[in-house]
Amino acid sequence: MKKETDAAPMKSNSSSASIKLGYKLYASHFTKIFRATWLPATVYAVICSVLGTLTVNGLLKLALITQTAPELAPAYFRKYLALLIAGGTLVIVGGLCELAFYACGLSLLYSHKTTGALPSPARWMRLDRRFYWRTVKAALTCLLFLLTTAAVCGGVWLGGMAAKMPTMATEGLTAVIGLVLLVLFLPFCHIELKYLLNPDTTTISVIASDYKTGLRHLGFIFAVALFGGVILLIAQNVLTLPAILLGIASFQANLGALAGDPLNMPSYTMALTVLLFFIAGFIQAYVRLSILFPFYYMTGSIDTQEEERRRYQEETQNNDTTILTSK
DSSP states (O other): OOOTTOOOSSSOOOHHHHHHHHHHHHHHTHHHHHHHHHHHHHHHHHHHHHHHHHIIIIIHHHHHHHHHOGGGHHHHHHHTHHHHHHHHHHHHHHHHHHHHHHHHHHHHHHHHHHHSSOOOOSSSOOOOHHHHHHHHHHHHHHHHHHHHHHHHHHHHHHHHHHTTOOHHHHHHHHHHHHHHHHHHHTHHHHHHHHHHTOTTOOHHHHHHHHHHHHHHTHHHHHHHHHHHHHHHHHHHHHHTHHHHHHHHHHHHHHHHHHTTOOOOOOTTHHHHHHHHHHHHHHHHHHHHHHTHHHHHHHHHHHHHHHHHHHHHHHHHHHHHHHHHHHO
């Protein structure tokens, strides 16, 4: 049965109302969400812990050497080649695990959309393969657009340098084109969530039918994305501050070590790194998941407004037809 605290997603809301309702739904049902997502979140946190430890204790040093002493980089690159391969593999595996985590949350949102309530999972794991595969495809679509944007910006920058344009003009033109492309990407916030919550649709069909809709509601989408993103960044940085501080301390220590200073890191740094990055990975997974809930209400609001718009147009056309017929 639908709870009183659960507002209907298919309702016209403002951007602030969408954000408020989304986070309210997330907070009031966090126990159910946790029960359905804890396993992929834990695996993701383990991967973050391993990757963070590898970065702090090896890859960070390689990056600093590349910047401060390029002539030594090839030797260190060969020395840390295994770490680089392991790090790249963990990034891919961690990304797939994070998508499984999102798929678990999206399946709950789909249940809320169809039944009006978030179900209580019968098992301590709720991974729908259909939602997982659709989440992977949605992520690949977004990644393709972002890579295309990066390629276009890189081409503009290289073209400007080849044409011997002033550096500031080249960078400014590149930034403007990149900003325009990112604005054109905003409708995908609506498109991808609509695709994920409508299992009978395909990516191409949703893009073809709803991209113009997203452009019509660009201001609405921008407001939700902006304020939701600010909340996400603040919450994530505050809650993972210990891991961030440890990373900064490791950076400073390794930078000093390259200059001949002692490392000056305590003996328990390794264990502390493993623990802090595990906690940070676990926390940031749930912070990132929360942004889907405001987008969920935003998508429902856009669909409702479009349906009202369609009905108004049909009524107007019918009235015009009636008037012409009577004449």
